[in-house]
Amino acid sequence: MRVSTPVSAASIETAPARPAEAVAPAPTTSLGAGLLTVYRAQLSRVRVSRVPLLFVAVFQSVGIMILMRGVVDTGSDSAREAVVAGSSVLVVAFVALNLLAQHFGNLRAANALDYYLTLPVRPAAVVLGMAAAYASFTLPGTVATAVIGALMFQLPLANLWVLLLVVPLSGAALAGIGAVFGLLAPRPELATLLGQLGMSAALLLGVLPEDRMPELIVVARDLLPSSYGVDAFIASYGDPDWAAVGGNLAVCAAVGVVMLSLATWSFRRSTRS
Amino acid sequence: MYKLPGTDERSVTIPGEPTAADPCFTVRKLTRTYRTGRRRDRHVVTANDAIDLDVRRGEIFGLLGPNGAGKSTLVRQLTGLLRPDTGTIDLLGHDLVRRPETAARLVAYLGQESGALDELTVALAIETTARLRALDATRARAERDAVLDELELGAIADRPLKKLSGGQRRLACVATALVGARPVLVLDEPTTGMDPVARRAVWAAVDRRRAEQGATVLLVTHNVIEAETVLDRVAVLDEGRVIACDTPGGLKAMVGDEVRLDLVWRADPPMDDPAVSMLAQTAVRTGRRWSTRMEPGVARELLAGVTSGPAFEALDDFTLSTPSLEDVYLALGGRHQGLVKG
Numbered sequence A: 001m002r003v004s005t006p007v008s009a010a011s012i013e014t015a016p017a018r019p020a021e022a023v024a025p026a027p028t029t030s031l032g033a034g035l036l037t038v039y040r041a042q043l044s045r046v047r048v049s050r051v052p053l054l055f056v057a058v059f060q061s062v063g064i065m066i067l068m069r070g071v072v073d074t075g076s077d078s079a080r081e082a083v084v085a086g087s088s089v090l091v092v093a094f095v096a097l098n099l100l101a102q103h104f105g106n107l108r109a110a111n112a113l114d115y116y117l118t119l120p121v122r123p124a125a126v127v128l129g130m131a132a133a134y135a136s137f138t139l140p141g142t143v144a145t146a147v148i149g150a151l152m153f154q155l156p157l158a159n160l161w162v163l164l165l166v167v168p169l170s171g172a173a174l175a176g177i178g179a180v181f182g183l184l185a186p187r188p189e190l191a192t193l194l195g196q197l198g199m200s201a202a203l204l205l206g207v208l209p210e211d212r213m214p215e216l217i218v219v220a221r222d223l224l225p226s227s228y229g230v231d232a233f234i235a236s237y238g239d240p241d242w243a244a245v246g247g248n249l250a251v252c253a254a255v256g257v258v259m260l261s262l263a264t265w266s267f268r269r270s271t272r273s
Numbered sequence B: 001m002y003k004l005p006g007t008d009e010r011s012v013t014i015p016g017e018p019t020a021a022d023p024c025f026t027v028r029k030l031t032r033t034y035r036t037g038r039r040r041d042r043h044v045v046t047a048n049d050a051i052d053l054d055v056r057r058g059e060i061f062g063l064l065g066p067n068g069a070g071k072s073t074l075v076r077q078l079t080g081l082l083r084p085d086t087g088t089i090d091l092l093g094h095d096l097v098r099r100p101e102t103a104a105r106l107v108a109y110l111g112q113e114s115g116a117l118d119e120l121t122v123a124l125a126i127e128t129t130a131r132l133r134a135l136d137a138t139r140a141r142a143e144r145d146a147v148l149d150e151l152e153l154g155a156i157a158d159r160p161l162k163k164l165s166g167g168q169r170r171l172a173c174v175a176t177a178l179v180g181a182r183p184v185l186v187l188d189e190p191t192t193g194m195d196p197v198a199r200r201a202v203w204a205a206v207d208r209r210r211a212e213q214g215a216t217v218l219l220v221t222h223n224v225i226e227a228e229t230v231l232d233r234v235a236v237l238d239e240g241r242v243i244a245c246d247t248p249g250g251l252k253a254m255v256g257d258e259v260r261l262d263l264v265w266r267a268d269p270p271m272d273d274p275a276v277s278m279l280a281q282t283a284v285r286t287g288r289r290w291s292t293r294m295e296p297g298v299a300r301e302l303l304a305g306v307t308s309g310p311a312f313e314a315l316d317d318f319t320l321s322t323p324s325l326e327d328v329y330l331a332l333g334g335r336h337q338g339l340v341k342g
Ligand SMILES: Nc1ncnc2c1ncn2[C@@H]1O[C@H](COP(=O)(O)OP(=O)(O)OP(=O)(O)O)[C@@H](O)[C@H]1O
Pocket: B034, B035, B036, B045, B046, B047, B065, B066, B067, B068, B069, B070, B071, B072, B073, B074, B112
């Protein structure tokens, strides 16, 4: 504490430079609180657009299933399972990959990430909160698609609960990719384009049975993270192969961790360049 | 003295001690360029050119300057958003060039754009910001309600920002900057688009933060009235350089005791009138407005001539005013005329 003896303004000015004590910075927001806050804000943000958006996503997937009914051999279990599982996971790709890439691209272009970067919240909380929000919008749409598909293609509904794992884990992987696209693309149009290409890949490679594909396409399918979500879901049909479900979900989780970490890094990098 | 929430009181409060001489921002030789254009017409814009700036604790400090002067570029470096090419920034004893992320824990920033919050309701935008400033849920809600009251936003609290008028939206954004006390506020054109009532509410709120918490405020503005009413000191920026820095009064003293005579004509003024023909030679014309700076005695004489002769019939309005910061800016050789009056 300084003693308040009367000193003239002049003597303050000319006194030997006393280094003013540094002001202690305020605490940072914890990862959990930051994540929840961002998540809650995002859910409320899309409250209005959620219903039409899910309608579009489901409509698109159901449309594809109707088309595929005329194309694939409906006598084969694997073909029917591939179509339904692929169309269901497509809902996740549409929202978590495509729309999140678009959202991050727009935020960045409008300097809107400044808002988060000037608050004491960790980039990881922002990225995870947004990714979680986008992934969770997709759950009702994915379930609806899976149910409609099961009815159309006479598949069992018993193991549908697997979607409770498939959606968050493939959601993490796909939202991570979406976030990276949105944050690293130099221009927002490019982010949108990349998001759309990613979704198209999930569509083209996801809904066909793997055993009908040429070698090269199978390699491409293996490189696409959404395929593991599709395969996990497929493995739960008929006589479930739980080891395959677990293995595929583990790949989703691993890709999710890598992509979300990369997204967090790009978030930091995105403006302070 | 400013008191940080959640820190040990004894270590940070020094009761009754003036701290105005302590620095808040100390900026030295700050330079920042942007590369623009593609391939052939690629060029470099020097948005900030070796800027030196000292902002003291507890003052309301303004940055005044025309579009493109480099004000936003400067404050985005002072808030850790942009890395300077060269130069140093000290904020309350912290090196911001080395550790830009410290700024988020000391400064509340209001950017020129507001994209991140557009789809939230006003209340949720404020509460979210409070939570992200590490307030717990109860405190965040309490502070949200307090700032909604303070800025009289209660009636629109439940409406999404993007459905509000421009001025209302800006006011809501100011509210997000004010929630959760911070020792420093950096506001980039906070009152753009606001009506006088809202503007006054913002000025009062800013002044309250300074008076009650000893907060330092750095405010970017185009508005000379705002600058003259609320600022303790002003730096005038032009083309990336600080061309003057003083109190508003001190700056005005620089242009001497010249006054400005403004005449607005409703019809073509009679050129055969001696006062009119004299004014016609020097006046800067903007539409139907003539504006001239001159010695007070001369101004009085000319005004008397214009208002007593036939020219009075053609005159719509006239004002004789002491120098404003706009005059200062023009006298300093500012190359643009981008400052807003009123
Ligand atoms: N991201 C950017 N890329 C390229 N040039 C930029 C960028 N941002 C700003 N500039 C340029 O840098 C200069 C300073 O811009 P700045 O935004 O700092 O001005 P300002 O004083 O805030 O203007 P205004 O009053 O219009 O907000 C301008 O010439 C502007 O065109």
